[in-house]
Amino acid sequence: MNVSALTPSELRSRLKEAGIFLQIGAFVIHVKTSIRSVAEGIGLLYADYPLAEDVGFADFHVRLISPGNLRRWFRPQVLFSFDGRIPFKPLPLDQAFPMLEWGMNWCVSGHAHQYLILHAAVMEKQGGSVIMPAPPGAGKSTLCAALVNREWRLLSDELALIDKADNALVPLCRPVSLKNESIHVIRKFEPDAVLGREVRDTMKGTVAHMKPPAESVAQRHVTARPAWIVFPKYQPGAPTRLEPQPKARAFMHMVESAFNYSLLGPQGFQMMANLVDACDCYEFTYSNLDEAVAVFADLKLPAP
Amino acid sequence: MPLNPKWQVADENEFLLRSWDDEFVVYNGATGDTHLLGLVAAQVMLKLQQTPTDAVSLAEWVAPLQQIEPDDEFVLFIEQILTNFDSLGIIEHSRL
Known part of the structure; x- marks a missing residue:
């Protein structure tokens, strides 16, 4: 029920x-x-x-x-x-x-230290998942909300869970947390998106949560294959730009985004290295959500 | 201390290493720290894992791999790498 x-x-x-x-x-x-x-x-x-x-x-x-x-x-x-x-x-x-x-x-x-846990959004489309680690204010949740309203499956808006056994991404599909201007941006981008009540004056400003797509919730037990690591950065007025990120540098950025990398010790290192190995890594600057969604639609799966 | 001391990887350190292109990430099991290394720094570390070596000898060993001359400037570069490694607890003076 x-x-x-x-x-x-x-x-x-x-x-x-x-x-x-x-x-x-x-x-x-x-x-x-x-x-x-x-x-x-x-x-x-x-x-x-x-x-x-x-x-x-x-x-x-x-x-x-x-x-x-x-x-x-x-x-x-x-x-x-x-x-x-x-x-x-x-x-x-x-x-x-x-x-x-x-x-x-x-x-x-x-x-949940049975997983390597990153502060990152995770979305999947046609067998490939994108991991988006980012500090607060980088536009991660806004981009995530836009993508899951354009056919991407939501695995998580906040926490990437990586299985120790096979490095698969484990869904933790929950409402997407939108803050401040991004609430209005998503309402305009997808008028059918269901948002909860706006709560003002929190430590993060005004927040509202977006209901995850029913199809994503239905697939809450379906793990996904990591394919891309994208470090997003919202920059007002900036042209949309996707640039390859050297893998060793991506690795170090991922370590900064991890909750329990140190706790997992050598296993955490090996898991992170395997994850980076499996993915194409990019830095992504955007200001226009439609253009951003189009760039993600063109991502090609890395060679196995 | 000798003018050109030999260095070695600190006894307690156990490293895991992965590389992509010309960059390396190194996990130090003794400290739990992870470091990003360029190619020369990684070559220096790998050499010091094999045997205690001084800066001049390291420069002479690494330079051909980089297809450059082991001149004074390169020795200075190697010394800077050694200083960094020392401050990170990766290497120590050798007693040999």
Whole structure:
């Protein structure tokens, strides 16, 4: 049964009482909360996700809690709880849904060391995947949102998971996090894109999450072959430019984007080297999304 | 210390190395650090893994591989590489 099978009041009730078990690719996440905006966000953006109620197991147990102290009357707050612990400082209650998203990223990036994990978007088309590592503000999520609205499959907007066994990319398909101007850019680029409520004044400015395409969610267990590593850079007014990046330099940039490269030691090095070996590497500068999408459509699969 | 000391790869270091074109990435298992090396630096490191060597001898060994003369300028370049390697804990003075 998918989340969409529940009415809004049923979803709120389940979230409040036992919580729901969301099947998100390789992970089951148990979410419990009585906060209405979180229920609304899940109802809208996770509508196509199956509920794993009968599995009886969750990789991560998270709760969004509105503390019952005096603050609930003025400047109410939200706490993120992970396995009963509170790892972060509270945020304003209005930011509860973004906090769930950020918290889930933290759960995976900080604990799922069965994978090499990079801060990168991953999309797949016709058997080849592009990995896009980038620092904040580089236009990664905007480009990712544009591509998945133009026939690319979303594996992840934030975290590239690389399987230790075969270097395959493991999907972690979740809503795409858009920030500030990129919210308007994507609304204009794809008027049919479904975006959640805009939340203002967060540590990242105004944020809104885009619902992932249903086809991407349906393929949440289908791994993908790495084919390209692209370092995107949004530059206002800049011409669209795709330039080859020497592989050794791409390797070093990838290391900077990795969450657990050091933790994995020699295995992390070998995995990263195999990944770079398998991919064509590029630097990509863009300002026009239509042109950017056209460049990605012309990418040729590297020779095996 | 001798004027032209010999260097060796530090005993505890274990390296993994991959190369693409003329650039190398090297993982040092002892420190967990990863370094990007150019071709000459990689040749110097590989030579020092084989045997303790001084800067002049390294220059004389590497120069033909680069099809250049091992002149004073090249020796200075090799010394700069050795200084960098030393600061990164990759090499140490040899007792031989």
